[in-house]
Amino acid sequence: MKPTRWLTDEQRRAWISYIRGSQLLDREVDQQLRQDAGLTHAEWEILGRLSEAPKRRLRMGALAGRIVAPKSRLTYQIDRLVARGLVRREQDANDHRGVDAGLTPAGTARLRKTAPGHLATVRAHFVDLLSP
Amino acid sequence: MKPTRWLTDEQRRAWISYIRGSQLLDREVDQQLRQDAGLTHAEWEILGRLSEAPKRRLRMGALAGRIVAPKSRLTYQIDRLVARGLVRREQDANDHRGVDAGLTPAGTARLRKTAPGHLATVRAHFVDLLSP
Numbered sequence: 596m597k598p599t600r601w602l603t604d605e606q607r608r609a610w611i612s613y614i615r616g617s618q619l620l621d622r623e624v625d626q627q628l629r630q631d632a633g634l635t636h637a638e639w640e641i642l643g644r645l646s647e648a649p650k651r652r653l654r655m656g657a658l659a660g661r662i663v664a665p666k667s668r669l670t671y672q673i674d675r676l677v678a679r680g681l682v683r684r685e686q687d688a689n690d691h692r693g694v695d696a697g698l699t700p701a702g703t704a705r706l707r708k709t710a711p712g713h714l715a716t717v718r719a720h721f722v723d724l725l726s727p
Numbered sequence: 728m729k730p731t732r733w734l735t736d737e738q739r740r741a742w743i744s745y746i747r748g749s750q751l752l753d754r755e756v757d758q759q760l761r762q763d764a765g766l767t768h769a770e771w772e773i774l775g776r777l778s779e780a781p782k783r784r785l786r787m788g789a790l791a792g793r794i795v796a797p798k799s800r801l802t803y804q805i806d807r808l809v810a811r812g813l814v815r816r817e818q819d820a821n822d823h824r825g826v827d828a829g830l831t832p833a834g835t836a837r838l839r840k841t842a843p844g845h846l847a848t849v850r851a852h853f854v855d856l857l858s859p
Contacts, residue, residue: 618795
């Protein structure tokens with residue numbers, strides 16, 4: 596068995612600070628999105644990626660590549676967004692086997708309404724703490 | 728309504744890189760702990776905080792202050808660790824109203840056995856990517 600390579604104190608502090616900071620940041624971002632828009636952070640990310648795509652729609656596989664969530668959870672999250680009318684599934688016009696996820700007008704409206712509060716949270720707990 | 732203050736491109740890239748990086752890192756750390764020790768990252772953190780405490784035990788409230796998880800989830804996580812024999816609840820000798828969580832010998836053994844792999848993961852995906 597190889598001997599354990601422990602972290603130096605400095606490395607350990609950096610790691611613990613990172614864990615603590617990222618958990619606090621996640622919590623702030625989640626809380627704002629849930630309270631103001633009834634969305635999880637993962638759902639928010641999906642709406643965001645779709646809004647940036649041409650025609651506000653993306654092949655499911657392409658969407659999966661832009662968010663880190665595993666494919667099985669993505670399907671579940673899309674189902675939930677579809678049930679709330681924020682996303683719809685659309686057949687690809689050029690490839691009938693392909694399915695796109697597309698932002699609905701209600702999804703676009705939810706995104707616009709929520710963006711200012713979300714950006715304020717990201718600023719307060721991330722951007723404003725960074726130097727360029 | 729105040730106008731939305733959008734992020735600059737640079738701020739936006741920093742935020743998206745951070746989200747992506749932190750999700751990938753979480754996934755690596757979670758996967759290693761689940762596969763090698765059957766522990767979630769939150770459970771691993773609890774065992775770690777207890778192992779550093781005098782006599783390897785901490786008042787529940789003090790433990791709650793050292794990990795970021797909300798109190799209700801901490802109780803649930805401790806229950807699961809107690810059920811697996813890794814943690815035990817102990818009455819505080821000085822304050823009979825107080826309850827400590829303490830690491831069991833099995834908990835200590837699990838922590839020791841898992842530490843090398845966990846540290847290797849933290850090194851590979853975090854420490855080795857940082858400059859001092």
